[in-house]
Amino acid sequence: MGDSERISVGIIGASGYGGVQLVRLLLDHPRLELAYLGGDSTAGQDFSAQYPHLFYAVQQPIEAIDLDKIAERCDVVFLSLPNGLALKMAPTLLERGCKVLDLSADYRFSDLSVYKQWYGGDRTDDAVAETAVYGLPELYRDRIAGANLVGCPGCYPTASLLALSPLLKQGLVDPGTAIIDAKSGTSGGGRVPKTGFLLAEADNSLGAYGVARHRHTPEIEQICSDLTGHDVLVQFTPHLIPMVRGILSTVYATLRDPGLVRDDLLTIYGAFYRSSPWVKLLPSGTYPQTKWACGTNLCYIGIEVDQRTGRVIVMSAIDNLMKGQAGQAIQCLNIMMGWDETLGLPKYSFYP
């Protein structure tokens, strides 16, 4: 394939927020071309019936999901569907030679028994699931490069793992002391009309949910266990914040060496993320604002050490729909295709 040729891309689940982000990112990507938009409840509509502001940019209709047709037209397929649906489509698409990037939880777990425990349901695609790679490039860049099936991380796990990984990988903290207090904008709940996500309910308010039982917990734990080489349990609490986009993860852990200071950690993180263009380590004393990441694929990280308590506090900020979802999926695809991983992705937010 020549340097100027474009890859044909299909997006299944076109009408949700994951879908519209992918469509939007494709519009600016120099090597990708939208070849298929698939949906279920919206099949037959124009895409702009769902998103009128893009009427001048996307003429594509949303088509009923037909795997044969998709495989015929697309080199790559993004599945942006509720949990439990991708696992019925991915095997066929892979067999027909498509690369598949799944944005749901279906292919995030190397051990399917964990998936079944937290997500329920039957599934018999173990052989396929075994080939899936967890799509967090900052940790698994090499494996992603060779993958045909990528299970893209959840939004919370992305922010949380980017904050925690250097600590765990270097053995700087006891993983059992790790507490992740995460805060997300309401777009994380998707474009599904639910009472609790109405502006009238969620605006000017704040609360935790899924305490001690949110399904992103085992996903975080799986990667932490992989990094440390032994089973890890983490404390993870998500909160709903009255804003549209953005996640802040505030991560606490007790340092094994109480002599470490902030600048030591900044050095260690700097080394860890040296080859990761999408992680931006903030200068000493600066903490991230989620708005800085909005509309970009960036993760901003700020670090503090509390000498009094011996704890490190790491704060990471991402756009939940970009680095936390669609942007990271494109980043993975860039790597799978052997392109620069920043290709076609937004680097600078508009502020304010």
Added chain:
Amino acid sequence: MGDSERISVGIIGASGYGGVQLVRLLLDHPRLELAYLGGDSTAGQDFSAQYPHLFYAVQQPIEAIDLDKIAERCDVVFLSLPNGLALKMAPTLLERGCKVLDLSADYRFSDLSVYKQWYGGDRTDDAVAETAVYGLPELYRDRIAGANLVGCPGCYPTASLLALSPLLKQGLVDPGTAIIDAKSGTSGGGRVPKTGFLLAEADNSLGAYGVARHRHTPEIEQICSDLTGHDVLVQFTPHLIPMVRGILSTVYATLRDPGLVRDDLLTIYGAFYRSSPWVKLLPSGTYPQTKWACGTNLCYIGIEVDQRTGRVIVMSAIDNLMKGQAGQAIQCLNIMMGWDETLGLPKYSFYP
């Protein structure tokens, strides 16, 4: 009935925003007592299953709607239901001796053909509808005092009519020049999960809707016609604002006498609303903020005259769920019962 006795009140449609406002207002009202909470989809639940923050204040269950039982237990019934349902219940409740205050559009129109034209549907309760009084006390206080059935005004008509009425009543403007540009928080859309009212959609955005065809238009026109004695058409445009509560109506009209200045109008409005404790006329040069009215039954009015164009600009601010809905209904009931119309209603917002 003695001075300290309480009136038994039923609320049908307990789980919506109108319902919860009424329940909340009853908690502070010295003469009203909650005797019945009726709902449809939520029947059988505790009220606090819908509104957990009031678990300590309201133990009442939500009951299936049984008109016999309601009439037996209640002196007064508030109907807070989607349009088209009250008209099936009010006749029976009135027959059984209840006073009825309807928060829907069903009893706002003296001419039912207008209702049918804008709201559709069949109805055969003309005889009952004829007895209904439009529940805007600042205009129809005396009639409300003698009413058994009150059709409580819509939120936009309340704000708009309080801004316009003195101009029309005194013949100061040509009604045909009146333009009402209204802005509402999203709670006006009710507690129904709809995509456009999700925080992720509505926050940080703004748009008009129902342009030239919103169903509050004929309601405003009906009262304007009543005030002027001839048919009036008004231009009314509602906008959805990224906030929870509040309506601002910005009303434009051309003055018949171009010599009138701001202070003349303040004097005229002052006289018009002299006996209306819930209308607060702002000092010269001050314009209302919706937040000032939030959590109160107040309507703040500010007035400006543009000498260059000969127009008067009147701005009115209310809390759409209070003076625009439940608060006004209680105000009407106070009047119907012969009590002070401010009884049990909040007068001061918490700011900010």
Added chain:
Amino acid sequence: MGDSERISVGIIGASGYGGVQLVRLLLDHPRLELAYLGGDSTAGQDFSAQYPHLFYAVQQPIEAIDLDKIAERCDVVFLSLPNGLALKMAPTLLERGCKVLDLSADYRFSDLSVYKQWYGGDRTDDAVAETAVYGLPELYRDRIAGANLVGCPGCYPTASLLALSPLLKQGLVDPGTAIIDAKSGTSGGGRVPKTGFLLAEADNSLGAYGVARHRHTPEIEQICSDLTGHDVLVQFTPHLIPMVRGILSTVYATLRDPGLVRDDLLTIYGAFYRSSPWVKLLPSGTYPQTKWACGTNLCYIGIEVDQRTGRVIVMSAIDNLMKGQAGQAIQCLNIMMGWDETLGLPKYSFYP
């Protein structure tokens, strides 16, 4: 003093958010009467020049701060000023026979060396400071009853201590494991124009600040130490949330007895707060939303136990300007006067 007599109250620092809350609360309080509004930069203005929406309710001018005049007119004085100013006024006011409630940090510390370390400055009022009582009624009700000088708690300490105290008092957790991740609306920053608090900056964004060095830390630690009988260090991290009012404290701690379950803790908390009308313990499985507390003096508490990690997670929600500031000050005054501590304070929020 007869049952119907009113107490004369002065408020110094009338133009800030603390001031306007106090003024607002006085308007509904049956035993308090506003006798003096004092300010510095706003002296000479009408109060309604600062808060136009109350023009019809408060005619009081803001006067220059004259301690003699204040003491003459007022039985009770609320000081709502930046840190470091109350300590120059309280001694005189006390000497003249006033009861003083200070909303700043000046009288929160029993050990002034802690104050000086975190707040700086010189002060020589040790003798007076020794008589001050920490104004958290749920812990120090009896001492407040006999006090003439009350140092009202900070907003974060109020929410955090109400969440933590039963755990510490009963020795259920190791205090060293306690992590407080707190989230506040921007009104906590006061009515001072600062860039970071502009809507354009703070809206649709989220970040931590003062990590490992916020001045509410020693205040929380002081009370924790008092409760446990030994020195306690806590991890405290505040975050700025894009909303006007409200604080949520999410508190983590490791249970000493891993066999305790959620309902055990609910029982223990229930007993602890049995006589505390302003603390509302949520039913099992319900977590607080800050909006539920808005405009009230309530603290809502929800509890979860994570059996996997052995940690308890306690969430407390308050209105930072009410239970976190002015409401709590009135609650203290109610206790000082021997009145019911709920007198004149709002119990039910308006929702949504």
Added chain:
Amino acid sequence: MGDSERISVGIIGASGYGGVQLVRLLLDHPRLELAYLGGDSTAGQDFSAQYPHLFYAVQQPIEAIDLDKIAERCDVVFLSLPNGLALKMAPTLLERGCKVLDLSADYRFSDLSVYKQWYGGDRTDDAVAETAVYGLPELYRDRIAGANLVGCPGCYPTASLLALSPLLKQGLVDPGTAIIDAKSGTSGGGRVPKTGFLLAEADNSLGAYGVARHRHTPEIEQICSDLTGHDVLVQFTPHLIPMVRGILSTVYATLRDPGLVRDDLLTIYGAFYRSSPWVKLLPSGTYPQTKWACGTNLCYIGIEVDQRTGRVIVMSAIDNLMKGQAGQAIQCLNIMMGWDETLGLPKYSFYP
């Protein structure tokens, strides 16, 4: 100059919202290069001291304003300063051969007596001001192409004039009937800390300001007069909306020909804006949301005709900091340089 050469650009007033937008847009523009960042109060700081999220993208320091140095380094200078400052710098910069684009009001008026009447102050740069072109490309594209000095329009005039111009140019309405009810996010107030723009004050509220005297009025009237060939007075009312970015202008006018229907007007507008890539005319029955334009240089226009009243209602939505300010300035520069006017400007918003 070769096709790949870059133009050197200076930005004076780097720390405000206009400045940061320009800096941000330059980062993506293929033909522009940042050569100078000038500021007053922030001179000597790194740009990232003001905007930490761009630390990795902009290493440029903010320098004291030295016109000689600027002229030496820059081919083009953007002045993004408070009103009344550009007029002291533009003459010198032009003399030294720079092209100048001013974002303030200083060069928007062809008749300086109008400027003096509404903005006050003395000025003696009439000769220079005469050469200035009003930077609204949709109306003055040709003149902009030949200009060395461009007075970039205000945010409200941009939205309002794009909505009104086809009506006026084609004589479809009586200009005297035009009413512009405009709504803006708070970033329009700039990065200056003012109480009314604090989140705690402006959030969850809404109000009009500058009624009948806002300084964008004569700017709109000047262009309307130019379009119609006679003096026009318009009614213009701005409102502050609780959101960061975006302006919606709702424009009302009475049609001269009551037989015109919506689709007629869509056709007329379509023809008028055929060569204007940044104006997007929405399909029949669709009205613009400001969010659609956010982060882009687009203006979305929706049209409705009210057959009952004979009025046309035109709604236009822009991002006040992009098409309403910095984006439009870059669009003008593109035209001045003979480039495609869409070069380097964002076309698609991120939604939601």
